[in-house]
Amino acid sequence: MEIFERLKAAVPDDWNAYVGHPFVRGMGDGTLPEPAFRHYLVQDYLFLIQFARAYALAGYKARSLADLKAASAGVSAIVDTEMDLHVRLSERWGLSAADLESAVEARATVAYTRLVLEAGMSGDLLDLYTALAPCMIGYAEIGTALAALPGGLSPDNPYREWIAEYSGEGFQEAAQAARDQLDRLAADRLTEARWPALVDLFRQATRLEADFWEMGLTLAE
Numbered sequence: 460m461e462i463f464e465r466l467k468a469a470v471p472d473d474w475n476a477y478v479g480h481p482f483v484r485g486m487g488d489g490t491l492p493e494p495a496f497r498h499y500l501v502q503d504y505l506f507l508i509q510f511a512r513a514y515a516l517a518g519y520k521a522r523s524l525a526d527l528k529a530a531s532a533g534v535s536a537i538v539d540t541e542m543d544l545h546v547r548l549s550e551r552w553g554l555s556a557a558d559l560e561s562a563v564e565a566r567a568t569v570a571y572t573r574l575v576l577e578a579g580m581s582g583d584l585l586d587l588y589t590a591l592a593p594c595m596i597g598y599a600e601i602g603t604a605l606a607a608l609p610g611g612l613s614p615d616n617p618y619r620e621w622i623a624e625y626s627g628e629g630f631q632e633a634a635q636a637a638r639d640q641l642d643r644l645a646a647d648r649l650t651e652a653r654w655p656a657l658v659d660l661f662r663q664a665t666r667l668e669a670d671f672w673e674m675g676l677t678l679a680e
């Protein structure tokens with residue numbers, strides 16, 4: 460089995476709480492309150508900056524050309540693609556680039572991004588990509604599930620652009636690359652002795668993704 464599927468199967472309740480969070484359901488049926496989505500968009504901009512740094516850290520930790528290329532593709536997917544889309548989407552929601560740049564990180568944003576960076580700094584590439592997996596692969600799973608709902612991509616759904624972005628080919632390909640990279644690293648480095656610590660790390664990151672939705676929903680700072 461793919462290592463990502465094994466990790467997910469090890470923490471089913473935490474995974475379902477993340478991908479089935481009320482924030483996600485509210486985007487799917489269009490009932491999410493708009494202030495919650497705006498708060499999320501601002502925090503996600505700050506999140507993406509730290510997330511790009513985590514891929515840059517993967518480049519620093521790389522020991523082979525293949526690992527460097529994977530890290531470089533990760534930085535580019537965020538910096539050149541996802542962040543441009545994010546800034547355009549935010550503008551349509553009334554948030555200027557200056558609004559995004561001047562925002563202060565919420566506690567949930569700090570907690571999640573620093574967990575990932577710390578896992579990468581103190582561990583190896585397998586730790587780092589395990590901590591990153593819920594983001595990339597989870598959002599691809601959420602995007603696909605919401606796009607398949609009857610009203611997911613309907614013109615009446617205010618969240619259709621978000622759903623289209625994460626269910627779209629570009630993001631799905633980036634998520635597949637993350638799965639492949641995790642499998643390559645596991646083939647070289649995974650031992651049964653390491654497995655419990657990797658599951659713990661994956662669980663922590665998954666819970667912090669759910670906290671990120673909760674922060675959006677409750678407007679927590």
Ligand SMILES: Cc1ncc(CO)c(N)n1
Pocket residue numbers: 503506507541593594595598668671
């Ligand atoms: C919080 C969060 N997790 C994952 C992604 C996907 O890149 C994102 N944009 N934001």
